[in-house]
Amino acid sequence: MTKQDKNLGEFEQIILLAILRQNNKSYGAQISDTIETFGDRSINFGALYTTLSRLEKKGLVSSQIGEATAVRGGRAKKYFTVSAEGQKAVKNSVNTLLSMVDGLDLSSI
Amino acid sequence: MGSTFLVFEIQVLLMFKHDFNDFQNQSRRLKFINSIINWSVPEEFSDAIKGDICENFKPISENKIVSLFWLAKQTISIIWHFSPSTQRGSMMFIFSFFILTSIIAMTFILSGSATLFFNFPSIIIVLVPALVAPFVTLKKQIVLGAFKALVDSRVSIKNVNEYKKVYEIIDKVAMLMGWFGAVSGAVAIATNVEPESFANVFGPAFAVMVLTLLYAMMIKVFCYFAILRLNSFQTVFDQA
Secondary structure (H helix, E strand, O other): OOOHHHHHOHHHHHHHHHHOOOOOEEEEEHHHHHHHHHOOOOHHHHHHHHHHHHHHOOOOEEEEEEEEEEEHOOOEEEEEEOHHHHHHHHHHHHHHHHHHHOOHHHHHH | OOHHHHHHHHHHOOOOOOOOOHHHHHHHHHHHHHHHHHHOOOOOHHHHHHHHHHHHHHHHOOOHHHHHHHHHOOOOOOHHHHHHHHOHEEEHHHHHHHHHHHHHHHHHOOOOOOOOOHHHHHHHHHHHHHHHHHHHHOHHHHHHHHHHHOOOOOHHHHHHHHHHHHHHHHHHHHHHHHHHHHHHHHHHHHOOOOOOHHHHHHHHHHHHHHHHHHHHHHHHHHHHHHHHHHHHHHHHHHOO
């Protein structure tokens, strides 16, 4: 993975943080709800799953098939977990953001 | 692109405009998005997305407008994000087909009036035999598979040569029927037109006579594009 691949986009950061918020094990609908609750932003499953697929290819998340429920029409959940590399990437990304914000008076903007 | 999506959204809205209360109708509405998912989403995410959509759709299904827009939004998002990678060839074919159709329509309109180029009996003479011939000569699954292969990149490529035969048959039968229509028209003109009315009658009669050839050529162009599309499957297969 190149250095550029390790840089996270905004949406990638949000998704990784949403998974981490659910004890580092979350499935699509749950990630979507978490982002809606904490991020005040509604997302579409097309965007969510293409990003998750990209993160999985980068090795930043891993997935496993979970249980099927009636409310899902008998279809299994696909749980995503942030890998150690993913946790490191999100930490670096958030630290970069915080250091960029540090000392900046955002109230005047 | 925006207007294409608007048209698509309207189509989705129309598909889901019926009764919104009972479970059967919920399933019917989800059936459409599920077929879109089957078409565009990779298999490893297909079930997970269907399940997530079903789970999120149920609480809002009571509210007809909200559920309608939510489903339309999800459908567009899934097509927008997945199909460029999973159905690239199909999208290009559909795009090429629209361009081709637009050029033909523009040619017709610029020639005077589009109605000049419409003759129902001529369409029947060319189109019906061209579409029936492959069903008579090949297995039904092969013919249906050939049509499906144009808009679905994930069909089995082992039958590509058989699929190509379908379009070759359509092409040849359409051209033969086109000539048949033109020659029959010529005979009819030669037999029926009186020498004194020749100048007035020959022009319009000749125009209708060659329409069968025009339709045959349009089908030939379509078949040429279809075979090119199927050749791309073959190239991927050969490279693999």
